[in-house]
Amino acid sequence: MAVKPIPREGDVRIPSGCAISAVMDKSGKRHDGSDILKSIALMHDRGNGLGGGFAAYGIYPEYKELYAFHIMYETHESRIQTEAYIDKYFMIEKQERIPTESVASIKNPPDIWRYFAAPHPMRLNMSGLDESEYTMRHVVHINSCIDGAFVASSGKNMGAFKGVGYPEDIGEFYRITDYSGWAWTAHGRFPTNTPGWWGGAHPFTLLNWSVVHNGEISSYDANRRYVEQFGYLCDLQTDTEVITYLFDLLSRRHGLSQEMAAHIMTAASWEEIDKMSPEDAEFETALRITYASALVNGPFSVILGSEEGLLALNDRLKLRALMVGEKGSMVYMASEQAAIEVVCPDAQNVRSIEGGVPFVVQLDEVAQRKMNESAENIAKETPLAHETGVLPPRRREATHA
Amino acid sequence: MLDHSLPKYRVYRDLEECSNCGVCIHSCSNGVHYKSADGVAIKADHKKCVNCLRCVVMCPENALAITEWPQVGVGSSNWTLGYMQDIAKQAQTGAVLLSSMGTPNSYPVYWDHLLLNASQVTNPSIDPLREPMETRVFLGSRPNMLKINERQRKVVSKMPPQLKMNVPVMFSAMSFGSVSLNTQKALAMAARELGTFFNSGEGGLHRDLEDYSDNTIVQVASGRFGVDPHYLNNAAAIEIKIGQGAKPGIGGHLPGEKVTAEVSGTRMIPQGSDAISPAPHHDIYSIEDLRQLIFSLKEATLYKKPVLVKIAAVHNAAAIASGMARAGADIIVIDGFRGGTGAAPKRIRDNVGIPIELALAAVDQRLRDESIRSTVSLVVSGSIRSSADIVRAIALGADAVSIGSAALIAVGCHQCGDCYRGRCNWGIATQDPNLTRRLHPESAAKRIVNLVRGWNKEIEEMMGGMGINSIDSLRGNRYMLRGVGLNKKELEILGVKHAGE
Numbered sequence A: 001m002a003v004k005p006i007p008r009e010g011d012v013r014i015p016s017g018c019a020i021s022a023v024m025d026k027s028g029k030r031h032d033g034s035d036i037l038k039s040i041a042l043m044h045d046r047g048n049g050l051g052g053g054f055a056a057y058g059i060y061p062e063y064k065e066l067y068a069f070h071i072m073y074e075t076h077e078s079r080i081q082t083e084a085y086i087d088k089y090f091m092i093e094k095q096e097r098i099p100t101e102s103v104a105s106i107k108n109p110p111d112i113w114r115y116f117a118a119p120h121p122m123r124l125n126m127s128g129l130d131e132s133e134y135t136m137r138h139v140v141h142i143n144s145c146i147d148g149a150f151v152a153s154s155g156k157n158m159g160a161f162k163g164v165g166y167p168e169d170i171g172e173f174y175r176i177t178d179y180s181g182w183a184w185t186a187h188g189r190f191p192t193n194t195p196g197w198w199g200g201a202h203p204f205t206l207l208n209w210s211v212v213h214n215g216e217i218s219s220y221d222a223n224r225r226y227v228e229q230f231g232y233l234c235d236l237q238t239d240t241e242v243i244t245y246l247f248d249l250l251s252r253r254h255g256l257s258q259e260m261a262a263h264i265m266t267a268a269s270w271e272e273i274d275k276m277s278p279e280d281a282e283f284e285t286a287l288r289i290t291y292a293s294a295l296v297n298g299p300f301s302v303i304l305g306s307e308e309g310l311l312a313l314n315d316r317l318k319l320r321a322l323m324v325g326e327k328g329s330m331v332y333m334a335s336e337q338a339a340i341e342v343v344c345p346d347a348q349n350v351r352s353i354e355g356g357v358p359f360v361v362q363l364d365e366v367a368q369r370k371m372n373e374s375a376e377n378i379a380k381e382t383p384l385a386h387e388t389g390v391l392p393p394r395r396r397e398a399t400h401a
Numbered sequence B: 001m002l003d004h005s006l007p008k009y010r011v012y013r014d015l016e017e018c019s020n021c022g023v024c025i026h027s028c029s030n031g032v033h034y035k036s037a038d039g040v041a042i043k044a045d046h047k048k049c050v051n052c053l054r055c056v057v058m059c060p061e062n063a064l065a066i067t068e069w070p071q072v073g074v075g076s077s078n079w080t081l082g083y084m085q086d087i088a089k090q091a092q093t094g095a096v097l098l099s100s101m102g103t104p105n106s107y108p109v110y111w112d113h114l115l116l117n118a119s120q121v122t123n124p125s126i127d128p129l130r131e132p133m134e135t136r137v138f139l140g141s142r143p144n145m146l147k148i149n150e151r152q153r154k155v156v157s158k159m160p161p162q163l164k165m166n167v168p169v170m171f172s173a174m175s176f177g178s179v180s181l182n183t184q185k186a187l188a189m190a191a192r193e194l195g196t197f198f199n200s201g202e203g204g205l206h207r208d209l210e211d212y213s214d215n216t217i218v219q220v221a222s223g224r225f226g227v228d229p230h231y232l233n234n235a236a237a238i239e240i241k242i243g244q245g246a247k248p249g250i251g252g253h254l255p256g257e258k259v260t261a262e263v264s265g266t267r268m269i270p271q272g273s274d275a276i277s278p279a280p281h282h283d284i285y286s287i288e289d290l291r292q293l294i295f296s297l298k299e300a301t302l303y304k305k306p307v308l309v310k311i312a313a314v315h316n317a318a319a320i321a322s323g324m325a326r327a328g329a330d331i332i333v334i335d336g337f338r339g340g341t342g343a344a345p346k347r348i349r350d351n352v353g354i355p356i357e358l359a360l361a362a363v364d365q366r367l368r369d370e371s372i373r374s375t376v377s378l379v380v381s382g383s384i385r386s387s388a389d390i391v392r393a394i395a396l397g398a399d400a401v402s403i404g405s406a407a408l409i410a411v412g413c414h415q416c417g418d419c420y421r422g423r424c425n426w427g428i429a430t431q432d433p434n435l436t437r438r439l440h441p442e443s444a445a446k447r448i449v450n451l452v453r454g455w456n457k458e459i460e461e462m463m464g465g466m467g468i469n470s471i472d473s474l475r476g477n478r479y480m481l482r483g484v485g486l487n488k489k490e491l492e493i494l495g496v497k498h499a500g501e
Helices: A034-042 A076-089 A121-127 A131-145 A167-173 A220-228 A239-253 A258-265 A270-275 A278-290 A337-341 A364-371 B023-027 B054-058 B081-093 B181-194 B207-215 B229-233 B261-267 B287-300 B317-326 B346-351 B356-369 B387-396 B405-410 B441-465 B488-494
Strands: A016-025 A052-057 A067-073 A090-097 A111-119 A149-153 A158-163 A183-191 A204-206 A209-215 A300-306 A309-314 A323-327 A330-334 A348-352 A359-362 B009-013 B033-035 B042-044 B064-068 B114-116 B137-139 B163-165 B169-171 B216-220 B237-241 B307-312 B331-335 B377-381 B400-403 B481-483
Touching (some): A016 A209, A034 A167, A067 A131, A067 A158, A076 A090, A076 A149, A183 A209, A209 A239, A220 A239, A258 A300, A330 A337, A359 A364, B023 B033, B114 B387, B137 B377, B169 B441, B181 B405, B287 B307, B317 B356, B356 B488, B387 B441, B387 B481
Antiparallel strands (some): A016 A330, A067 A111, A204 A209, A300 A309, B114 B481
């Protein structure tokens, strides 16, 4: 029987509410996925079964030098096409189906594979790009040009496990308790509409970044059109996607710290700046002027994961809940305090994250290293996307084009 | 020669209400109202009426109204009365038809086909009465990325000079000569009070305005009237005027009737002579020449002032604007074809150029395609009629707007379109001291300030409704717009979806 197709996420913009949660061990010790599973499961009612997922850091130590691509395929052809593409631009060390468990509530999952690969040295060299930019552009190319293929994650020693379903069922499906990582983030989604496919689930990832987000940003199109200038394609039309690209632009490309990137996205208000000393005001004003279109507006709470650790951020007016608690080297974050206490009943320092003030948790060794680094940012001189020709032609503004 | 032209308007006088006080006679510089031979009744010479409404507003008895001349056309949609009257006028004079203000023709106004969004359920609207709402805008060029020292919280790379505006509105260029000094004073005072800028236009800067230099943009146009180092340095920024929306392709027109002693001194031209600026700048025949002029001006002002370059919205505006950014313009100003003017050939005003909405959308998108939108500022003008038009313009991609006609309407202009004759009854587009004194700079400034403050409050309300608390998040946010009654091509150019999508 023919089924009338539902517009897929990416064809339409779908507002969502969500639950987010994260667990991290600052010492770098690895833990399995059972805590994060318990924490996100407690917030079952904040999702509606139309999206759930996890990001985990430190799960592939044996391949930590290689990019780990998690790719979902809807058709056999898309896999053939994608593998041929990856084979051309990367050297694949290992490829395999990601092990999954059948779960009654998870219907019609895509074929999910992972590849451990390094950029093809000659092609990388000729591209004029650095390794991460090269990888990013090819990932974006697969996502926007190969029908039925979606790269769920593309970082090193990390991976995203996501799909359509409640997060606890998705976790069981991917057997996340079989993996151990030093940081875990989770997302349970309440989309107002059916996302239609697994690529629309969260966390959204790019290279080592992963973002889980709760909210609906009102600055979406201003942010989207800003980052699209620099070769990002916002194909999914989600807030999470654009927030990830903003972090990537400001932090990876412009060389700013994640904390500074977050500060730019939730810039000091003019009212505050007017009360500052002239030197501070000059600094903040220059940031606001240069990065005016990177300001993120509207309600959001975000947990950013990366090889450095986690960063939590709330909008300037604090319109979304986000709690944090600590115990020893462990840090817990969640939309609800109960989701922290369910896994760590004696968590200390439990508090809500302040609006517009980034909360940064770094691995101890990263924090140590950063203290000795220069405080000046070093930008990567990246050729413009239209000069290298990896990306497809720019999408026209209106959907009619 | 027999004059074939008909009156355009008819003065209606309610004889039951009229007290024969004669205020209308004194109000009218065109000599419409006069005492009849018996010395009691007041009559009207309808043909002289331009519909400026000064007498209607001044009449203490509310006895006056201006109506259309009741003559019907011949019923042809082709040979309308308007076209036939124009031919009659030209057959008599053999001259180019002059006109003033924006085109009255019924071209599409795209602002009226763009609707704004508001938050419901999935995200909250923000209440401007209870939460901070930011409408401050900076204009100037800026680096694509900043080099900073995070620990010292200091900027390492140098920021180019910026114009700070507390409201996203500035005042369009209106020269001394085309408007009265009192009008310019009112605009300057209002700009200072509001924390924004007025623009000298191409007529030089009168010495009385030198106090307002922090709120002044001085213009360098093809006539170079009044331009010297003192002039350039007596301003916050310099604008190179390439073109004007009302008359793309030609230079400024100031009829000799308006060139009084004061105007002549400020412009550095002989009294009573027509001031017709050359159509092009004779040192700009191409984009690389523009770069030279931009940098000459920057050299002359020690790189302390941003340089604006203003063009009329024409067919290829997007490519031209991109070239202007690459030539070193800090701020790009695009003036749409519905914009006003003190004097322009009627055929040019009514037929040349494109609507600002389409030009703005195309320019903003092109600059983004070229990855340079964030390095320049974009200001648009040419018929901004309300705060909602400003919100639409910013959502389409402008940093700020510039208003001319709206500011003049605030101080009494009724868009009669007779500026070029220099008989403005409101004391705006005239140099006649008996008329200019009708416009008191202080009270006119107050009216302009009121207007812009009112608009700014409305902008805050609309932004708050969208869940946005900073104008930075509205800029280029086309998702906040939806088209109504537009075809696919129009939506594609505007980069917006249709309502319901």
